Amino acid sequence: MEVKDSNGTLLQDGDAVTVIKDLKVKGSSMTLKRGTTIKKIRLTDDPDEVDCRVDGSNIVLKTAFLKKL
Template sequence: MTTVKDLKVKGTSETLRRGTLVKNIRLTGRAGVIECNTKKVKGLVLRTEFLKKA
């Protein structure tokens, strides 16, 4: 999956650019929210509305 728009990550100085590849996707107990990893940020929680299938 890839990101749809640029996202600022709380707690870090990183910004996920549009098109960043997201791997190791895990579902959470909440609807519309996933846990995932990117190349630079591990243990990231994202809303599914900011992702699209690559």
């Protein structure tokens, strides 16, 4: 299974990514601002999603809104 970011770059476990668009997190009042760096992502069973930890919360993000650093 290949997991790709918004530019088509392959992602792997432990990669660092940045958010390319302001995202509201469902079920929380948190908003991820554009340019936020997320380290140590984890791949999921779905090639369109990655699991990560932001500000102490585990969240799942769509790869369409991420860019590999």
